[in-house]
Amino acid sequence: MALRQSPLAETHATRGAKTTDFGGWEMPVEFDSIRDEHEAVRSAAGRFDVSHMGQLLVSGPDAAELTDRLVSNDVRGLARGKACYAAITDDEGVMLDDTVVYHLPEAWLEGTHLVIPNAGHDAEMADRWREYRDEWELDATVENRTDDVAMIALQGPDSLGLLASETDADPEELDFFEATVAEVAGVESLVANTGYTGEPGVEILCSRTEAETVWESLDCQPCGLGARDTLRLEMGFLLSGQDFDPAEHPRTPFETDIGFAVDLDSEFVGRDALASATDPVERLQGVRLTERGVPREGYPVTTPGGDSLGTITSGTMSPTLGEGIGLAYLPADTEPGTAVAVEIRGEGKEAVTSATPFLDR
Amino acid sequence: MSFDTPDDLRYLDTHEWVRVTDGTARIGISDFAQDELGDVVFVDLPGEGEEIAAGDSFGVVESIKAVSDLYAPVSGTVTAVNDDLESAPELLNEDPYGEGWLLAVDLADESELDDLLDADAYGDQIA
Secondary structure, three states, rough: OOOOOOOHHHHHOOOOOOOEEEOOOOEEOOOOOHHHHHHHHHOOOOOEEEOOOOOOEEEEEHHHHHHHHOOOOOOOOOOOOOOHHHHHHHOOOOOOEEEEEEEEEEEEOOOOOEEEOOOOOOOHHHHHHHHHHHHHHHOEEEEOOOEEEEEEEEOOOHHHHHHHHOOOOHHOOOOOEEEEEEEEEEEEEEEEEOOOOOOEEEEEEEEEEHHHHHHHHHEEEEOOOHHHHHHHHHHHHOEEEEEEEEOOOOOOOOOOOHHHHOOOOOOOOOOHHHHHHOOEEEEEEEEEOOOOOOOOOEEEEEEEOOEEEEEEEEEEEEEOOEEEEEEEEEOOOOOOEEEEEEEOEEEEEEEEEEEOOOOOO | OOOOOOOOOOEEEOOOOEEEEOOOEEEOOOOOOOOOOOOEEEOOOOOOEEEEEEEEEEEEEEOOOEEEEEOOOOOOOEEOOOOHHHOOOOHHHOOOOOOOOEEEEEOHHHHHHHHOHHHHHHHHHHH
């Protein structure tokens, strides 16, 4: 099947991007060097094309109720212009995806709520929203606008200053997880104070046809999915399909350690199962190598003596720390700083468990 | 993009190079290989005195995004290892044919060189 293309695909090709298949999309993995891109975001600013993220617009009188009942956090309580992070769980409380839900600041593309599933999950989640709408006989329309909407993340300590010269909004005024409709380089956009790097920044959504105008106006390092991955891993942020997956790693939000995004006072699919699962046996934790090496997906984590503890789900060499870091499901009562080993090509490498984020933030 | 393929080297189709001087073969990875890998962060190499065999894996090179096996272009006994790579693996990216060399080996069988690609043939392969 042909890969889905970002509206910026040609722009990236001209810029010399290497691309990869990510959730059915052909997206830039690297423009110059993952390390350079990573460092630009930590020290200045970087721009990411994240048009592979899904965009579901939900509208109608029951838009809030429908969305509220399908995600783990409180959507009905969101004021206009506010957003929340949430898990999308099945009846058993197993995470199907994670998402950000916006109560849109004013009618933007005729929706009141915007749900952002991960790459390749947009059609599945649109179906899920419609099926439950019908089952619950709610009055809401669900539009999958993923192919019409571009999404650009601008991240880094200099990003808000850089954006200020291109927009009529005051990005410094936006609270964390707050969004506003504003012009960016003359293009009507949704500008949200959100991101996946741990740095200040925004995510900008606009029409596919105007993506290039917005992208070109943001004069900073273009960054690919490679740097996006190292940046999110340093923060311990989850990657859907990698750190959890209903088939490969069926895990609850308490196991993935995002209990903060579960509101058990909210009635949602999976809520009852989760109410009795708040104390999981295993929990996703950080692992830091104290000798040279790079933890990678699938590597066993053991006690220093070699007894099995778990498996790395994501790992990399942290460009900021200069050491190997990873995430693994380990016994939930493991204290940060516990000595463990990561088995790399048959050899146990010394490591310690770590609280996340790995960076001091 | 075009990649540097110095004429005085022989190449393996898996992107390792060998340079022979007075019976000693120095081994590394090509400019193309370092570009494909991206930022190299770790190299795992055999120690001095160990044997490597042509065509067999003798170590790994890891970039931020990938792990890649290293294959021996020739057989021989390791006489030197580039220790600088332990603290500065990025030398593989910066100077793959110079300071980013991996190993020196005492060449076991000079005729193995005939099985390798010359710069033109290797250049065609990566074109």
